[in-house]
Amino acid sequence: MRVAFVANSAWYLRNFRLSTLQAFTGVHEVSVHYPEGGAVSAMNSLGLTQHPFYLDSSGTHPLKELRGLLALWRSLRRARPEVVFSFNPKTNLYALMACWLMRVPCIPNVSGVGNASQLGGAKGRLYRTLAGFFYRRAAHVFFQNSDDCEAFLRAGWVREGCYSLIPGSGVDLARFAPTLQTGAKPRPFRFLMAARLLAAKGVREYCAASRALLAVHSGVECWLAGGLAAETRGVSEAELDAWHATPGADYLGHVDDMASLLHEVDVVVLPSYYPEGIPRSLIEAAACGKLLITTTMPGCREVVVPGENGWQVPPRDEQALLAAMSAAMTLSPQERAAMQQASRELAERRFDEQIVIQQYQQVLAQQTSQGVS
Structure with a gap:
């Protein structure tokens, strides 16, 4: 046909x-x-x-x-x-x-x-x-x-x-899969937000929460990936430059190889209040066995089971987002491993x-x- x-x-x-x-x-x-x-x-x-x-x-x-x-x-x-x-x-x-x-x-x-x-x-x-x-x-x-x-x-x-x-x-479960970190050098605990840089994706909320987190915690990094949006709905280059100047904050720009990038982070954050379907960044992160933080918006909440593989927070709530990011850092290795496994199993079962x-x-x-x- x-x-x-x-x-x-x-x-x-x-x-x-x-x-x-x-x-x-x-x-x-x-x-x-x-x-x-x-x-x-x-x-x-x-x-x-x-x-x-x-x-x-x-x-x-x-x-x-x-x-x-x-x-x-x-x-x-x-x-x-x-x-x-x-x-x-x-x-x-x-x-x-x-x-x-x-x-x-x-x-x-x-x-x-x-x-x-x-x-x-x-x-x-x-x-x-x-x-x-x-x-x-x-x-x-x-x-x-x-x-x-x-x-x-x-x-x-x-x-x-x-x-x-x-x-x-x-999601391609073979390409997006957990990797063993045995023998790897110690690295900072890393958060990642990967999305089109639209305000409604929660970019400003992520920048504000991560700036507050970095002000009180050492040994942590907050990454942001995504191309600048040319439209008026996007965040400005000046805003990104100001956030990028924060020690521990890194703006990566557009990234083609998301599978490799996900292997370098611990938690994927999407504080979106945009009318989503099911965000690809979340299901790719789940397939890689990452902890997830997102909002209670339709589509976003389908990928996160609170307490099992991540946290759901109200849209546009910087304080709730900061609390969830702080909670992810305080998990024991056993708790973190259980949530990582839950993310992968959810991806295998549903996505x-x-x-x-x-x-x-x-x-x-x-x-x-x-x-x-």
Whole structure:
């Protein structure tokens, strides 16, 4: 079959969906569609076709949005897919609209509801009207957490029997795995936050809590990884420079090899109040057997069982975040080892990427049996 995958960046497809693309290109004719300007080298050897198109990923200007929708429609029309899988809030909606015009089944993945869900005024009403109409016409909808699923059901945005829950984007359990530290040189106790540097990811809260922690504890380091966001929602370079000047604080910038980085840290922190699906950084950290600190936000709390593999704190609560980070430092070696094992077991039980790939394959098979040819 001709199968298309649509996302808001080549980076997303490369980092979060590469295994899915590999599984599908072995059986189907696959095309990928993403906004222009992304890096694509990791997908060059897969034997798929790549279709960059124009899209302002974070904008809301009506003419630019119409241009982006038409660009995606033309991109898909050239590829002539029989089924389209889509990801990310804006590209989900635009893929649904383009597929409706083309009369092609579209299967979106709701990885959080995105910032559009928080729009007010006329733009907010327009978004909700369009989302309600087009999600109801999806062939199937994947949800990454139960809160989003229940919200869509309450709003009447999905049809009964045409949706399912999946464990985020899944994680490669062979690549992300615990490592034995026998014989390793002693090193500082390390915290890591790895995320897009958006304010809503809790970057400022992490910086404030880690600065307070470093002021009273020695033998500890706090790392921050992630590229600067060009949009107004991001933290500024000046803020990062000020935090980086704190002894023990280190800003690593964008990191490609997360598996290697995770082997150098003890606790992964994500104090997000962003509308998440299931954060990839948390499930990768769980697979590596790390202690986790996150918020009680939907999606985040799915990866942390309080007292077993980490801590949940209220969003935007610097003091609670500081308390959790301090608690992680005071664990005995036996307590720490038990929590590390609990993280790995949770990843094996719930977040294996093969679970996700199998569900995608099953839904595609259902579409085939229902007459897609």
